[in-house]
Amino acid sequence: KQEVTQIPAALSVPEGENLVLNCSFTDSAIYNLQWFRQDPGKGLTSLLLIQSSQREQTSGRLNASLDKSSGRSTLYIAASQPGDSATYLCAVGSLDYGQNFVFGPGTRLSVLP
Amino acid sequence: GAGVSQSPRYKVAKRGQDVALRCDPISGHVSLFWYQQALGQGPEFLTYFQNEAQLDKSGLPSDRFFAERPEGSVSTLKIQRTQQEDSAVYLCASQRVRSTGELFFGEGSRLTVL
Numbered sequence: 001k002q003e004v005t006q007i008p009a010a011l012s013v014p015e016g017e018n019l020v021l022n023c024s025f026t027d028s029a030i031y032n033l034q035w036f037r038q039d040p041g042k043g044l045t046s047l048l049l050i051q052s053s054q055r056e057q058t059s060g061r062l063n064a065s066l067d068k069s070s071g072r073s074t075l076y077i078a079a080s081q082p083g084d085s086a087t088y089l090c091a092v093g094s095l096d097y098g099q100n101f102v103f104g105p106g107t108r109l110s111v112l113p
Numbered sequence: 114g115a116g117v118s119q120s121p122r123y124k125v126a127k128r129g130q131d132v133a134l135r136c137d138p139i140s141g142h143v144s145l146f147w148y149q150q151a152l153g154q155g156p157e158f159l160t161y162f163q164n165e166a167q168l169d170k171s172g173l174p175s176d177r178f179f180a181e182r183p184e185g186s187v188s189t190l191k192i193q194r195t196q197q198e199d200s201a202v203y204l205c206a207s208q209r210v211r212s213t214g215e216l217f218f219g220e221g222s223r224l225t226v227l
Contacts, residue, residue, distance in 0.1 A: 004155075019187040034216060043117075043204060044156070051189065089155055100169060101216060103155035105156070 002094045004026045006104035012078055014112050019073040021107045023090035028068045032093045035064050037076050037086040038106070042064070044089065080111045115139075117219035120206050125225045126195045134190045134222045138207030144214070145188050147180055150221070156204055162188060165182040172218045 003026045013019055023033070032051045036044040048057045048064040050073070056065040063076040073090055087106040094102060115211040118137040126132050138145050144163055146203075150154035158172040164185040172182070177196075182188040192199055209213040 036218075041223075043119075043220040044206075045219060046215055049215045069209075089136075098171070100158045100161065102158070104150075105153075106153045 001048050002030075002092060002102045004090060004092050004102050004104040006088075006090060007108050008107060009105070010110075012110040012112060015080060015082060016049055017111075018076070018078050019080055019109075021077070021088050021109070022061075023073040023075070023092075023104055025071045025092045025102075027074075027094055028071050030068060030092050030094050033064075033073050034091045034093070034101070035062075035073075036089045036091065038089060046051050072086040077109075080109075082111045082113045084111050085109055116225070117202075117205055117207050117217050119219035119222050121222060122220060123223050123225075127227055128180065128196060129194055130195045131191065132195055132224060133195070134192075134203050134224070136205030136219060138186065138188070138205070139209070139217055140186075142207035142209050142217075144208035144210075145182060146189050146206040146208070146216070148206065149174075150199045150202045150204055152201075159190070159203075192224075195224075197226050200224055200226045 005024045007022045011078040035047040038044050045091045048065045050057050061078040066073045087108045091101040091103045120135045147159040152155045160180045161169040162182040177193045179191045202223045204221045206216045206218045
């Protein structure tokens with residue numbers, strides 16, 4: 001069974017800092033990995049999608065990397081802003097689990113002004 | 114449509130009532146997923162449709178939960194005889210292509226069972 005964990009569970013940083021969020025998965029037979037942000041009381045907003053054949057994806061101040069062999073992905077946020085405060089979730093699309101995406105529990109980020 | 118639309122956004126039901134939650138996916142998206150999200154946790158898979166076919170319903174917690182997508186577009190998640198443990202946010206997501214496509218989520222339907 002695919003299991004996804006995210007470390008840390010919560011993170012508080014001052015504005016302007018660069019930071020890294022971690023996502024780990026137990027089964028490396030994946031076809032993609034997607035990072036989302038979720039604001040309180042809202043749905044999930046897609047940030048970055050990495051296919052299994054890719055090593056990283058970039059969008060603005062965000063960079064996501066994927067290391068399938070070690071079962072890890074990281075989301076790097078450069079020059080953090082208070083508007084980045086949200087919960088960040090990763091979701092893994094696994095070959096052996098039909099069309100299901102397995103989500104991690106999320107990292108709750110607070111960027112202090 | 115421009116995005117995934119879900120209704121109602123909020124639903125309060127008395128224990129034992131039936132509820133129906135609607136999802137209108139992005140036009141042309143083949144795949145549709147339902148997820149259940151408890152407070153402070155990541156979404157948990159409920160069921161998956163490819164067009165009108167329900168290909169995976171392994172995540173539905175009991176036979177009180179039923180989902181359909183009869184014409185391959187709008188989907189309805191129905192919960193019969195609601196229980197307090199059914200209280201959660203129900204999220205719908207759609208995907209343009211199978212497997213490799215990006216998931217797009219709606220705002221969710223928050224169900225509270227009293």
